[in-house]
Amino acid sequence: MLTLINTNRMMPPIGPIGLEYVAEAAQDQGLEVEVLDLCLCDDPDAALTAYFSDHTPILIGLSFRNVDDCFWPSAQWFVPDLTRLVQCLRSLSGAPIVAGGVGFSTFARRVVEATGVDFGVHGDGEQATVALYRQLHNGRAFETVDGLLWRRDGQITCNRPAWPSNLSLPTRRRSLDNATYFARGGQCGIETKRGCDRRCLYCADPLAKGTRSRVRQPNEVADEVESLLAQGIDVLHTCDAEFNIPRNHALALCEELIRRGLGEKVQWYTYLAVTPLDAELARAMKRAGCIGINFTGDSASEMMLRTYRQPHRAADLAEAVRLCRDNGIKVMIDLLLGGPGETPETAATTIEFVKKIGPDCAGASVGIRIYPGTGMVEKVASEGPVETNPAIRRRYTGPCDFFQPTFYIAPGLGPEPARLVKDLIAGDQRFFEPTEEHPDAATTDHNYNDNAELVDAIAQGARGAYWDILHRLRAM
Numbered sequence: 196m197l198t199l200i201n202t203n204r205m206m207p208p209i210g211p212i213g214l215e216y217v218a219e220a221a222q223d224q225g226l227e228v229e230v231l232d233l234c235l236c237d238d239p240d241a242a243l244t245a246y247f248s249d250h251t252p253i254l255i256g257l258s259f260r261n262v263d264d265c266f267w268p269s270a271q272w273f274v275p276d277l278t279r280l281v282q283c284l285r286s287l288s289g290a291p292i293v294a295g296g297v298g299f300s301t302f303a304r305r306v307v308e309a310t311g312v313d314f315g316v317h318g319d320g321e322q323a324t325v326a327l328y329r330q331l332h333n334g335r336a337f338e339t340v341d342g343l344l345w346r347r348d349g350q351i352t353c354n355r356p357a358w359p360s361n362l363s364l365p366t367r368r369r370s371l372d373n374a375t376y377f378a379r380g381g382q383c384g385i386e387t388k389r390g391c392d393r394r395c396l397y398c399a400d401p402l403a404k405g406t407r408s409r410v411r412q413p414n415e416v417a418d419e420v421e422s423l424l425a426q427g428i429d430v431l432h433t434c435d436a437e438f439n440i441p442r443n444h445a446l447a448l449c450e451e452l453i454r455r456g457l458g459e460k461v462q463w464y465t466y467l468a469v470t471p472l473d474a475e476l477a478r479a480m481k482r483a484g485c486i487g488i489n490f491t492g493d494s495a496s497e498m499m500l501r502t503y504r505q506p507h508r509a510a511d512l513a514e515a516v517r518l519c520r521d522n523g524i525k526v527m528i529d530l531l532l533g534g535p536g537e538t539p540e541t542a543a544t545t546i547e548f549v550k551k552i553g554p555d556c557a558g559a560s561v562g563i564r565i566y567p568g569t570g571m572v573e574k575v576a577s578e579g580p581v582e583t584n585p586a587i588r589r590r591y592t593g594p595c596d597f598f599q600p601t602f603y604i605a606p607g608l609g610p611e612p613a614r615l616v617k618d619l620i621a622g623d624q625r626f627f628e629p630t631e632e633h634p635d636a637a638t639t640d641h642n643y644n645d646n647a648e649l650v651d652a653i654a655q656g657a658r659g660a661y662w663d664i665l666h667r668l669r670a671m
Contacts (some may be wrong), residue, residue: 196227197328198252198290201234202280203260205644207653207661208234210376212384212434213296213320214258219365220321226328230370235379240283247287254328255284255292256320259299259306263600264644267562268613268632270590270600271644273298278310293327295320300356300403301566305598307344307351315344318357318405319389321364358405362389363412366419368426377428381653381664382464384434385423387416387448391436393468395491396503396574397531399566400436410444413451420457430658431463437491438465439472446476449483458484464660466491469507469515477518485524487663490515492528492557495548496541502534504570513552520553527556527662532629533612534563535574535586537605539619546619546626556666559620561612561629562588562602571603624669627662 199218201211214230221228229250236242257280264271277294284292295316299306303317314337316323323342330336337345342357364386377383390405391398423431439445452458464487465480480488494500495509512528519526528549532542549557565571578584581595588602595601604612613629620626643649643661648668657664 196229196250196252197221197254197256197324198246198250199228199230199256199258200280201230201232201258202277203258204234204239205261205264207643207646207650208376208380209260210371210373210380210383211258211260211296212386213260214256215368215371216364216386217256217258217295217320217324218370219367221325221328222370223365224325226325228370232371235372235375243283243287247284252288252290254324254331255288255290256324257281257292257294257296257312259294259296262298262302262306262598263564265564265600266560266630266644267564267588267600267602267604268590268630269644270602272591272600274306274309274598277306281310281312291331293324295324297403301399302598303344304351304353309598313346316342316357317344317353318342318403319359319362320357322359323357356405358390358409360409362409363415364419366415366422368419368422373423373426373428377430377658379650379653381649381658382430382432382660383423383428385416385419385431385463386434387411387438388435388444391440393437393440393506394504394570396534396570397563397566398436399569402566402568404436408441408444410441413444413448416448417451417455417457420452420461421455424457424460429461431461432660433463433465435466437468439467439476442471442476446479449476449479449485452483453479458482460484462486462659464489464663467515469505469511472515472518474518474521477522477524481522481524487525487527487660488515488519489527489529489660489662490554492549493531494534494541495545499534499537499541499545502536503531509548512548516552516554525663525666526554527558527660527666528554529558529560531560531563532616533561533604533608535578535603535605536607538607539609539615542608542616543619546616550623550625554625556625556627556662558627558662559616559629561608561616562604565597565601565603567597572597575603627665 233239291313293314294312307315326340343354388410390409392407461484585606613631
């Protein structure tokens with residue numbers, strides 16, 4: 196038996212779709228699979244003890260979605276919790292443990308070293324987990340399993356990442372209690388593709404999911420939407436890096452949803468790159484059921500956009516907002532303030548421009564999480580010794596280690612960058628302001644982790660993307 200455990204307990208709860216895809220794929224290959232969802236357990240320790248008192252799995256799989264909350268100044272790190280879970284499992288079961296998920300894949304070797312798991316899967320888990328399970332039974336030829344991290348002679352061996360060119364995922368979506376996730380989380384996720392061929396300065400998605408877009412067939416995605424709809428789930432959020440990359444796949448998927456009449460039955464939100472977006476795609480997205488778009492805007496300063504390696508310009512951001520307005524689609528812009536070279540002048544340029552183009556919401560985050568393997572590491576290195584770099588912000592002591600939450604905030608923003616940005620926002624309620632570092636500062640940001648306001652609103656019936664729910668609460 197394969198036992199899969201969801202380790203993510205962030206609230207509001209987000210369904211672990213990667214784990215569910217793995218569970219469904221393993222069942223399709225004839226494996227007996229059970230899911231233990233710690234996110235939906237009131238007492239996880241008691242649930243683990245009760246489960247393993249009468250279950251003896253051959254392999255235990257852990258889904259590790261988030262290494263940290265990616266938010267300064269909270270900087271919550273979840274690896275210690277995963278380590279404690281592994282230690283608990285060792286006391287309850289002798290089965291080998293494999294870890295996977297987006298958070299794991301971003302730091303694959305480091306997570307294996309830190310937690311002591313027996314195996315890890317870097318990349319897609321659907322085929323790799325089944326292959327590992329079978330190798331445990333027959334041959335133990337672990338070198339044949341794409342994506343696998345494993346120990347040989349006391350050393351960790353890393354096979355090539357599991358990023359299969361032909362992406363096909365199960366569509367049933369029956370291995371999780373999706374109805375409860377919908378009731379408590381306000382939405383359910385779906386993937387239309389994996390990977391991204393862009394090279395944004397700060398982004399870890401290519402590290403976890405691959406350096407090119409691997410798309411699913413539109414009919415397969417539509418089948419999955421129908422499966423969720425049959426479970427009473429009619430508000431979805433895509434989990435793609437950017438829905439419109441590549442643009443033709445996004446259009447073909449919308450056309451399939453329209454052809455099946457699903458655009459009249461489901462509402463969905465998505466992440467979009469600012470470009471490519473045109474009138475044809477915006478119209479198709481609206482007809483296919485899209486009601487909200489979160490754009491990776493980053494900045495409206497031409498200098499900062501070049502620094503972030505973004506292909507769009509400020510004018511493209513204005514056009515994207517206009518297209519959303521023309522088609523009745525709600526619009527959120529995520530800003531990334533404080534990157535290398537940011538000044539009060541570039542921040543002011545961005546905030547004033549966003550005020551002018553008028554999205555429904557804008558997230559004014561200050562600080563960039565530094566991930567090994569991204570351009571940010573090279574940028575930081577070019578500025579001299581990291582230990583004395585005044586741009587580095589962290590909550591831990593000792594040597595600087597990007598495995599732990601480590602952030603960059605341009606010194607040019609001064610000693611109180613969040614206060615500077617708040618002053619520039621000047622009370623405009625369309626902005627989610629950054630959190631100041633002082634513990635007594637009011638929190639009006641859009642960090643969704645343990646957000647009591649969100650949890651309460653969803654319990655009272657609110658549904659949708661979290662930025663949209665928070666926006667509606669402000670409008671009341």
